[in-house]
Amino acid sequence: MKLFYMPGACSLAPHIVLEWIGKPYEVGRIERGKTREPEFLAINPAGKVPALIEDDGDILTEAEAILLYLADKFPEVNLGASSTPKARYEMHKWMSYLTGDVHPAFYPYFLPQRYIEDKAQFHAIREAAYKQIDFHFQLLNDYMGDRTYMVEDRRTVLDPYLFVFCRWGNSLPKPFTDYPNLHRFMMQMAEDAAVQRVMQEQKISL
Structure with missing residues (x-):
């Protein structure tokens, strides 16, 4: 997995969650004002962080969705909701x-x-x-x-x-x-x- 983040932005949340999960991951730092440049728009056409590239190449965007996805993907870490x-x-x-x-x-x-x-x-x-x-x-x-x-x-x-x-x-x-x-x-x-x-x-x- 590779997480694209901007320092201090909402992408800080999935970055912390990835550390809590403890599985190998990479990061890509996007400087403020650079999210609308072609290189990053090719990853997320919305021009926003976070963006998470999965091992199979799928690209996930939107902080809320990524957070819930990570909780579902790694249930053993118990970061999601209980089953009720x-x-x-x-x-x-x-x-x-x-x-x-x-x-x-x-x-x-x-x-x-x-x-x-x-x-x-x-x-x-x-x-x-x-x-x-x-x-x-x-x-x-x-x-x-x-x-x-x-x-x-x-x-x-x-x-x-x-x-x-x-x-x-x-x-x-x-x-x-x-x-x-x-x-x-x-x-x-x-x-x-x-x-x-x-x-x-x-x-x-x-």
Whole structure:
């Protein structure tokens, strides 16, 4: 397997999962701004990371789908949902929320130029985006409570995905300690040996 990632992007999550799985894999680093170049578009025409090339040559894309795929492919590592319908529902619910609500909330904050050319409006766009991000973090903070992991009282593929957004939130104006449960979770993840190896590989920090 070969994972294409951009440092600190959502591809950080499957990178961590591959370390947890412990099977041989390779990585391909894509620098910011290079995902729309022909070489990478030949791998993922959507021009996004992550992209995972399987041993048989199949190319998998989209972080949520790759995370769930890896959990299914390596059941012995126990990173997916338990076999009950309710457990699978909880897994898919939070995957959908992180993918469909939390992740897109950051786009206008980090990249307002995607939405408007008038630089004078960038601040207003970021302010509006930040309100949405704060709403999502408050909800997640309340949900996490004293939980160590997102679901089932054990680590799953959800946890590195949430860790990605906690890292992003750590760079926002509001101190991330204002979300104490998320901050505790982020610091706990940062102590994981596999997470540390991946962050060293990607040359990123909290």
